[in-house]
Amino acid sequence: MDDLSATTSGGTLVERVMLSIRGQIANRSLTPGAKLPSIRAVAQTMKVSKSTVVEAYDRLVAEGVIRSRPGSGFYSAAPLAPLALTELAPRLDRAIDPFWVSRQSLEAKDEVLKPGCGWLPGSWMPEKETRRALRSLARAKDITALTDYGTPLGLGSLRQFLSRRMAEQGAEARPEQILLTDSGTQAIDLVCRLLIQPGDVVLVDDPCYFNFLALLRAQQANVVGVPYTPNGPDLGQFEHALIRHRPRLYITNSGLHNPTGASLSVGTAHRLLKLAEDHGLIVIEDDIFADFETEPAVRLAALDGLDRVVRIGSFSKTLSASFRCGYIAARPDWVDKLIDLRIATGFASSRLSEELVFSILGSSGYRKYLEALRSRLGRVMAATIARLQSLGFDPWVTPKAGMLVWCKLPDGLDGADMARHALNEGVVLAPGNAFSASQTASGFMRFNVAQCTNDKMFAVIEKAMRKAA
Amino acid sequence: MDDLSATTSGGTLVERVMLSIRGQIANRSLTPGAKLPSIRAVAQTMKVSKSTVVEAYDRLVAEGVIRSRPGSGFYSAAPLAPLALTELAPRLDRAIDPFWVSRQSLEAKDEVLKPGCGWLPGSWMPEKETRRALRSLARAKDITALTDYGTPLGLGSLRQFLSRRMAEQGAEARPEQILLTDSGTQAIDLVCRLLIQPGDVVLVDDPCYFNFLALLRAQQANVVGVPYTPNGPDLGQFEHALIRHRPRLYITNSGLHNPTGASLSVGTAHRLLKLAEDHGLIVIEDDIFADFETEPAVRLAALDGLDRVVRIGSFSKTLSASFRCGYIAARPDWVDKLIDLRIATGFASSRLSEELVFSILGSSGYRKYLEALRSRLGRVMAATIARLQSLGFDPWVTPKAGMLVWCKLPDGLDGADMARHALNEGVVLAPGNAFSASQTASGFMRFNVAQCTNDKMFAVIEKAMRKAA
Numbered sequence: 001m002d003d004l005s006a007t008t009s010g011g012t013l014v015e016r017v018m019l020s021i022r023g024q025i026a027n028r029s030l031t032p033g034a035k036l037p038s039i040r041a042v043a044q045t046m047k048v049s050k051s052t053v054v055e056a057y058d059r060l061v062a063e064g065v066i067r068s069r070p071g072s073g074f075y076s077a078a079p080l081a082p083l084a085l086t087e088l089a090p091r092l093d094r095a096i097d098p099f100w101v102s103r104q105s106l107e108a109k110d111e112v113l114k115p116g117c118g119w120l121p122g123s124w125m126p127e128k129e130t131r132r133a134l135r136s137l138a139r140a141k142d143i144t145a146l147t148d149y150g151t152p153l154g155l156g157s158l159r160q161f162l163s164r165r166m167a168e169q170g171a172e173a174r175p176e177q178i179l180l181t182d183s184g185t186q187a188i189d190l191v192c193r194l195l196i197q198p199g200d201v202v203l204v205d206d207p208c209y210f211n212f213l214a215l216l217r218a219q220q221a222n223v224v225g226v227p228y229t230p231n232g233p234d235l236g237q238f239e240h241a242l243i244r245h246r247p248r249l250y251i252t253n254s255g256l257h258n259p260t261g262a263s264l265s266v267g268t269a270h271r272l273l274k275l276a277e278d279h280g281l282i283v284i285e286d287d288i289f290a291d292f293e294t295e296p297a298v299r300l301a302a303l304d305g306l307d308r309v310v311r312i313g314s315f316s317k318t319l320s321a322s323f324r325c326g327y328i329a330a331r332p333d334w335v336d337k338l339i340d341l342r343i344a345t346g347f348a349s350s351r352l353s354e355e356l357v358f359s360i361l362g363s364s365g366y367r368k369y370l371e372a373l374r375s376r377l378g379r380v381m382a383a384t385i386a387r388l389q390s391l392g393f394d395p396w397v398t399p400k401a402g403m404l405v406w407c408k409l410p411d412g413l414d415g416a417d418m419a420r421h422a423l424n425e426g427v428v429l430a431p432g433n434a435f436s437a438s439q440t441a442s443g444f445m446r447f448n449v450a451q452c453t454n455d456k457m458f459a460v461i462e463k464a465m466r467k468a469a
Numbered sequence: 470m471d472d473l474s475a476t477t478s479g480g481t482l483v484e485r486v487m488l489s490i491r492g493q494i495a496n497r498s499l500t501p502g503a504k505l506p507s508i509r510a511v512a513q514t515m516k517v518s519k520s521t522v523v524e525a526y527d528r529l530v531a532e533g534v535i536r537s538r539p540g541s542g543f544y545s546a547a548p549l550a551p552l553a554l555t556e557l558a559p560r561l562d563r564a565i566d567p568f569w570v571s572r573q574s575l576e577a578k579d580e581v582l583k584p585g586c587g588w589l590p591g592s593w594m595p596e597k598e599t600r601r602a603l604r605s606l607a608r609a610k611d612i613t614a615l616t617d618y619g620t621p622l623g624l625g626s627l628r629q630f631l632s633r634r635m636a637e638q639g640a641e642a643r644p645e646q647i648l649l650t651d652s653g654t655q656a657i658d659l660v661c662r663l664l665i666q667p668g669d670v671v672l673v674d675d676p677c678y679f680n681f682l683a684l685l686r687a688q689q690a691n692v693v694g695v696p697y698t699p700n701g702p703d704l705g706q707f708e709h710a711l712i713r714h715r716p717r718l719y720i721t722n723s724g725l726h727n728p729t730g731a732s733l734s735v736g737t738a739h740r741l742l743k744l745a746e747d748h749g750l751i752v753i754e755d756d757i758f759a760d761f762e763t764e765p766a767v768r769l770a771a772l773d774g775l776d777r778v779v780r781i782g783s784f785s786k787t788l789s790a791s792f793r794c795g796y797i798a799a800r801p802d803w804v805d806k807l808i809d810l811r812i813a814t815g816f817a818s819s820r821l822s823e824e825l826v827f828s829i830l831g832s833s834g835y836r837k838y839l840e841a842l843r844s845r846l847g848r849v850m851a852a853t854i855a856r857l858q859s860l861g862f863d864p865w866v867t868p869k870a871g872m873l874v875w876c877k878l879p880d881g882l883d884g885a886d887m888a889r890h891a892l893n894e895g896v897v898l899a900p901g902n903a904f905s906a907s908q909t910a911s912g913f914m915r916f917n918v919a920q921c922t923n924d925k926m927f928a929v930i931e932k933a934m935r936k937a938a
Binding site (some may be wrong): 244 | 524527529530531532533546547549550551552562567572573575576588591592594595596599600601603604606608612613614616617618619621625628629630632634635636637643644645646650652653655658667679682683684686687715728785789790791792793794808809810812813814816817818819820821822825830831832833835836
């Protein structure tokens, strides 16, 4: 998975010498500790200048492949420890818990198919814009952009950009109300650390994004699930939970809810906020799928004006997951406390990531890419749903956009059983109970349509269905 | 501080049109909401092709400067919210607490002098290698290096590199015992979240790095300081604290201790570990200044073999603070739990940062840069100490390497008073009590010799001394 080619610099002759030495170490002509041929000898044998050999040896020393003993020469170093096999193989014995999908997806080798994961294939991402932004940053006039810590709130120009974009969506947030973070997940974690204590009750949708459950477990919160309907949470149950459990916080996605792909209705949003006000509830609105929407759904942050709603966003779904950047938009008094908390627990966000995100977000190419992506996802969504239906899966709602679809399994099938069988065949699925605080979604499964364009995957699913039946 | 020039792409004619429109908006020839001239009109006036104007308008739309109404034309958008002045001015009313130095340093404008901060000037960092690594990554064959999440442990090649480097230092850690993180601070935070509960007692050195105090406050730990001697913690007091407070954890720097610049002696290290064993104490060894050392001090991680010692490292001090990368080396069972905790609270580390760090670390240029840096720091350390002594400051020890020197102030002077006066004159100092759990270091101050090469700074210090006297 590592791209070493990306990290070797140019210089053919030097590299030829390095390759030769590495080859001799690999085939054990040079055993660990053995003395290397002299610079003059190599220069003669390989018909290169002595300075070329010096540079090659120097780089091999830097890489730790060989070592220099002043006055004595160069020696082969001990070999690199191999990466352990356990790192690379799927763990079939893991419980189907909130970590199941993420660890199986993140640990998967390249050839593993991942219809259960929550992100686009790398080849769908904005490659051209990303390479352009990297080249542009490599030429940055201000070296501190490449070497220094950023400011505590994060890159001003990116915060101004986000502030304007939010204003267009009806959610006013001044740039100083926006704190850039290392990821959407870190953003939620910081807000939870600020606002809740171990033992506090937190409401989530049932089903919800599995990592909310993992994060709240790390916070030692008591999690209460509220059944989710195609218009948002079931408000009767929501009110009941407010009265019975006195929760401090509720975490949700309003647009393109994960895992169901449903969106909050205006009426539900209004009544939900009224309940929140009546019961002193704070709401975290995780808006991570906003850029997929074709017709934006209502946002709690827009209705509420960032009073008791905290808005979270990130760029990992449509821009890049390789450089990490997310944000929190919240009340100014909370933002000031969040700055201290972030310094204490992470010191600073990545200025380089923020420069890259700003460079890409503000490009016309990115806007065109997003338009093309939405169309592409629309087509793949329709095709995948048809194919899943032919196997007996029943979409709970037909999502208006995005990549996720939540399906009821054919009667009698257990998602966890199916997922274990499929993993054995190199396919990572997302069984329903990984998303369910009440563990009542064993008959459901989440599919990522962008990762469902492969015939082998459907063959494995059919086989897993037979085995689990 | 933002380098916008780094994030605009080429194309002179397109940029000329963009500049013209931006100028008309700035001088209010085009007020918010006003209709822009037609594409044809601009093409004629500016003597450019219509496609040039289309591209310019398209980019301005992407940037949010103008907006398109299909079938109607282009309109000037609402102006960007200005960055608030409060973001940019020093906060003179802040208490001298563990956040004082970091917030004043990170929030400081470019012209502010920062002898109190804990990092090198941007111009001292390995610029050439960093630009090269960025260009190289922009050409990466494997696009997933630029777009996808990394693996849960982080880039395999970087972990192998670190594993070998640690082995050379006598501290064995297999690559799968190393977890890459977003920063050294995040690494410590994760370990604390795994190993301690609110209310647990944690030992720190007194004085210690102020952010340990901030981090442990965020963990709701009870912090107990142990007086630090030029050889490490005072072992009598250390044992007394173990018996009296039954701490779970101790956090320290063994080589080039922050803020004192002292290093742990072998004898102290051995006896300290024995006490830790006897009392079931876990030790976090934050090795962030390792690359500055000319003669490496003993490491607890090497003596202990990563049984009860957790080693933390990062690259922000000598490689870059703009892309964030740190690591944890620990027992395999702890690493497995730390992976889950990191997924729950941050999902993934930055693959791009890891690729950049690996690319730079493994280059011969970086090794040469480090050698030159150590010599440069040695010279500046001697010169700065001489100059501070002439003002009446007394170094507590003469550090063998690194950038930090801990000075006793002339009798009667209070570091906090001095720091407030200096801040008023645009100089951020690091007053002793920011580093002291027991608040007994008001007569001390930490200086960063790499940031003390400016005459104005010494003039401000002299003035602050007179005012505080």
